[in-house]
Amino acid sequence: MCGIAGIFHLDTPKPVDPARVTMMTDVLAHRGPDGSGVWTAPGVGLGHRRLSIIDLGGGAQPMIGEDGRIAVTYNGEIYNFAELRAELQGLGHVFRTxxxxxxxxxxxxxxGVQCLQRFHGMFAFALYDSGRQCLFLAxxxxxxxxxxxARLSDGSLIFASELKGLLAHPLLRRAPDVRAVEDFLGLGYVPDDSCIVAGVEKLPAGHYLLLERGKGMAAPICWWDVDFSRRANGSARALEEELTERLRQAVRSRMVADVPLGAFLSGGVDSSAVVALMAEASTQAVKTCSIGFDQADLDETRHAEQVAARFATDHRKRIVAADDFALADRLADAFDEPFADASALPTYRVCELARETVTVALSGDGADEAFAGYRRHRFQHAEERIRGFLPGALRSHIFGGLGAIYPKADWAPRPLRAKSTLLGLARSGEEAYALAVGVTTPALRQRLYTDETRHLLDGHRAEARIEAAMRSAPAREPLDRAQYADLKIWLPGDILTKVDRTSMAVSLEAREPLLDHRLIEFAASLPVSMRLRGGEGKWLMKRAMRRYLPDDILYRRKMGFVTPISAWFRGALSGEAERIARGAALAETGWFDRVALENVVRAHLSGRSDHGRLLWQLMMLDKSLTRLFGMGR
Structure with missing residues (x-):
């Protein structure tokens, strides 16, 4: 895994100072501690930081074609490179590495650009072709x-793996975008179509950008999308066998490395499935690692140990304190933009543990999005059945009225917290799901903002992109639409950002076999009943894994990495809560009503309301604003 950066002049081939490219790559050294390189030509500069995984001696970058016409800087892995190499050699290409x-x-x-369709893997790269005078970002x-x-005032475009790579360029203007703050508070992360630094863009997943000198800035082109509108044919048994084989292929293709390789093992279905298939394919004990907590109700290590024993893995675990919030500052540095998924803390710790013995680790990320494994998928599916029986106006009248009078009971057992369900049934499926995926409600956000902020936002809502994605999804059924939005927005914005930044912070390459695009396409084609049945998500996947895993692993309640942030802000982090109420960097922006912030803090500290997640969001936003814009110092 690596870090890339570069500069491209769109109009005239002005000289590029190699020192500027070096500045941009130096701040990405954590992504590639094994080597660095810079290449420049008239109007272009490419930089690279290398974490050596394949061809340790011959894969240095930027890599230049034999005739000097083409140069590339690349972050990722192409898992079918051996097959493509053989095909290209058959077409007359000569390889040097x-x-x-x-x-x-x-x-x-x-x-040309169709090469992307042939690449199976994870990647972000920049390729310069002097013959065509173009830069190809994919x-x-x-x-x-x-x-x-981002575009700069001197007519150039700069690019980098992380925001900090762009910020190292002296011409990038640092100004916050309040719309990204709305997105962050609504979703808990800054999605890929937004950025906390105004003017910075992220190339969307499955897109490329082809910039030809003299033709100005182009728009990104979508080269891949997931299609939920088609349905696979076959019996449950036949589809189960096909899924098993696709899982095997996905795992085995990601086990190719010239460095030590292992896996994260939480003891949940997804990581256990990956470890089971790794053990099947390996002639040596698979290296696995897990993180446990010193708080019994949060600790899953016994399940991980059960799976490790079953497959005789070389297993290591580490117990960390449940109040491991001291990492917050380190995570703020790693993520650049504010990021409020508190599971980033244990994810960082498990990456840190894995890096002690391996350079590559396989994870179980992606199955919940592909096979409908989240609790919200079950709720959405059930709610849509109710929506199908009642017209929208009647639903709005009945459920909206009940929801308005039903008390908000954060303290009550989950079955008694019906207010959000009732209000959700009064809305359209898209509106309800967008709220279910979110963190801080629109009403609470509006109470926090000043009049000026509401004016600046001009109706911009974090949830709108999710509603739009669901409405335009290539899909047949409501569950399809929900999963499509997850794969397009939640997955790259939250889950994959979390894993990329935490793994790269410790120079570890994380690979996600359950996100093999052929597996994702297959999952999208499954009938809804093969994904979600009897209130059980990932139905076909669990059925396929019965030959490998016991029922107490396959069907136990999903936990994930849980962090007790609400308790933190009533205990060790109560000082941070008070700081939020007083303002710090948040006050300097003028975005938030100080009285409203104080009310949130008082309500949480007194136990009247649970605002732990919101306080964590505000704290991480405060830290990000200080680091990026020097606010609150």
């Missing part, structure tokens, strides 16, 4: 690897 990077050079020469199908870019 054994790296997958060289396949990109020859693939572009042979197939990002993998699901958005596993990131790529940021």
């Amino acid at each position: 054994d790296s997958d990077t060289e396949v990109i050079l020859h693939g572009w020469r042979q197939w 990002r993998d199908r699901l958005g596993v690897k990131p790529l940021h870019h």
Whole structure:
């Protein structure tokens, strides 16, 4: 895994100072501690930081074609590079290395932009072709690897794996975008179509950007999308066998490395499935690792140990304190933009543990999005059945009225917290699901904002993009639409950002076999009943894994990485809560009503309301504003 950065002049080939490219790559050293390189030509500069995984001696970058016409800087892995190399050699191409990077050079020469359709893997790369005077930026199908870019006042475009790479360029103007703040508060992360630094863009997953000198700025082109509108044929048994084989292929393709390789093992269905298939394919004990907590109700290590024993893995675990919030500052540095998914803390710790013995680790991310594994999918499916029986106006009258009078009971057992369900049934499926995926409600956000902020936002809502994605989804049924929105927005914005930044912060490559695009396409074609049945998500996947895993692993209640943030803000972080109420960087922006902030803090500290997630959001936003814009110092 690596970090990339570069500069491209769109209109005239002005000289590029190699020192500026070096500045941009130096701040990405954590992504590539094994080597660095810079290449410049008239009007272009490419930079690279390398974490050596394949062809340790011959894969240095930026890599230049033999005739000097094409150069590439690349972050990621192309898992079918050996097959593509053989095909290209059959077409007359001569290779000088054994790296997958060289396949990109020859693939572009042979197939142009269509080379992307042939690449199976995770990647973000920049390729310069002097013959065509063009820069080709591309990002993998699901958005596993990131790529940021921005226009500068001197007519150039700069790009980098992380925002900090762009910020290292002295011409990038630093100004916050209040719309990204609305997005962050609504969703808990800044999605890929937004950025906290005004003017910075992220290349969307499954898109490329082809910039030809003298033709100005172009728009990104979508080269891959997931289609939920088609349905696979076959019996449950036949589809189960096909799924099992696709899972095997996805895992085995990601086990190719010239460095030590292992896996994260939480003891949940997804990571256990990956470890089971790794053990089946490996002649040696699979190296696994897990993180446990010193708080019994949060600790899953016994389940991980059960799976490790079943497959005789070389297993390591580490117990960390449940109040491991001291990492917050380190995470703020790693993420650049505010990021409020508190599971980033244990994810960082498990990456840290894995890096002690391996350079590559396989994870179980992606199955919940692909096979309808989240609790919200079950709720959405059930609610849509009710919506199908009652016209919208009647639903709005009945459920809206009940929801308005039903008390909000954060303290009550979950079955008694019906207010949000009732209000959700009064809305359209898209509106209700967008709220279910969100963190801080629109009503609460509006109470926090000043009049000026509401004016600046001009109706911009964090949830609107989710509603739009669901309405335009290539899909048949409501569950299809919900999963499509998850794969296009939640997955790259939250889950993959979390794994990329935490793993790269410790120079670890994380690979996600359950996000193999062929597996995702297959999952999208399954009938809804094969994904969700009897209130059980991932139905066919669990059925397929019965030959490997016991029922107490397959069907136990999903936990994930849980962090007790509400308790933190009534205990060790109560000082941070008070600081939020007083303002700090948040006050300097003028975005928030101080009295409203104080009310939130008082209500939480007194136990009247649970605002733990909101306080965590505000704290991480405060830290990000201080780091990016020098506010609150």
